[in-house]
Amino acid sequence: MSVAEQEIVSFDNVGLRYGTDREILSNVSFTLFPGRFYFLTGASGAGKTSLLRLLYLAQRPSRGAIRMFGTDVITLPRERLPAYRRRMGVVFQDFRLVDHLSAFDNVALPLRVSGVREADLQGPVADMLEWVGLAHRADARPATLSGGEQQRVAIARAVIGRPDMLVADEPTGNVDPEMALKLIRLFEALNRLGTTVVVATHDVHLLSKVPDSLIMRLDKGVLSDPTGALRYPPRRIGAGE
């Protein structure tokens, strides 16, 4: 299998700026491969969220090329973008749960968007809520859930459709260390099923919790490659140079 066929995402000299301000991201180039677990790290304001927004197709870059699932998504007509977004699960930094929907309906949302029949989604959504430990809060609205519970609902919503790639923006930012580790274990479990996982975090302690993970570091909009994650073939943490 060729590299081009294997890669799930590739950024080539991508830059992002808003208006005439300086670039938030400069010359970002990297490749993500299926079934890997990536951490995107960097200080607050380094551009992690902006990079993730490009990754989950919420924004187009100012320059450069982005290919996802073998397709140039920069020139892709916008009416074809939903099909690519459906291949991804996203955990937003601020959760972005729909306030007037219950936890169950929030988790079911991607399936309903995908046209899954009600009869077919009841069981999986209930299972997913049980998996994240929220079966007893299925009818609760987001406003009545704690921060950690909201985070788990957001994660359940992101993974319910078994995405090819999961993108999580600071998914452990609002939970205690114990819950953070539990969430990372959830991502690992999903990763073992074949989903590529990209987790943005500024918590360096998390990086060592996933042994096979690869690390990308952003510093003032410039991406560095401490573990060789951006090169092909990627080098794992702990692997010899």
Added chain:
Amino acid sequence: MKKPPVLAGAAERGLSPFRGRRAAHLLPQARLGGPMPWVIAIMVALTVLAAGGGLALANLADRARGELAGSATVQIVDPDPQSRSQQADAAATLLVQDPAVAGLAIVPPESVADLLEPWLGTDDPEQAVPLPALIDLRLRDGADAATLDRLRSLLADAAPAARIDAQAQWLAPVLDALSALGWMAFGLIGLLAFTSAAAVWLAARNALGGNRDTIEIVHLLGGSDAQIARIFQRSILADAVIGGALGLVIGMAAVWLMGAQFAALDSGLVSSGGLQGSDWLVLALVPVGAVALAVLTARFTVLASLRKML
């Protein structure tokens, strides 16, 4: 750790539409607003009224033109009653033999006097002003100018005081005014349609603004513009059907009442055939048009707004 649950058959990743009440519940404020059914009801009622009036006027003008198209009046204007009577008889004799004339009737002087009574009083009007003798003429192929000229020539010797006029000519300004009123009614319908579309456009934009966060989330979860537009269409469809039905009832009642009022004047919209069966059917279709207009306006408004998002 327990394995994450796997959706049986995996989630379809096609572009299947949202369906059912669940889709409608996705955007709780997608209802375009409380007053919208009432706005649509008022617009439909006014449109039904305008359409009813326009159709009645058009029918009235068409029917009058049809009736008058083959009619002409011969006036014998002579101050001498005896000469006038003789000329009228001579004219009638000549005219009845002409192949262009389908029939004629000399209007009795008493009838002429009755017609003029409101203006000339009950005394013998002949004493006040000389009244013309009138012949009501029905022509086979219409009262065109060439036929009338030929008949004038025919009567020139036997009835030199005769004047022949097409009846349509007298009423031409009235018929033109009726036509103009009819066109104004249809212009009014156009304006009402435009206003309705504008109201839906504004309401749809407001609803979009109020649901922007949810719409963005649905977009990022892979929802398409068409899916989101369908939710708004569904909402406006409900509002428009309720408003359209209400407006139709109000509009039809108003048209019927107006028709009854005119019928009482013996020149009505209804009893004299102002509105025919097909016209009532057209009026009944007004809310259908209003619903289609509202749904399409909502769809195009939502799609145009969504196109500005990635």
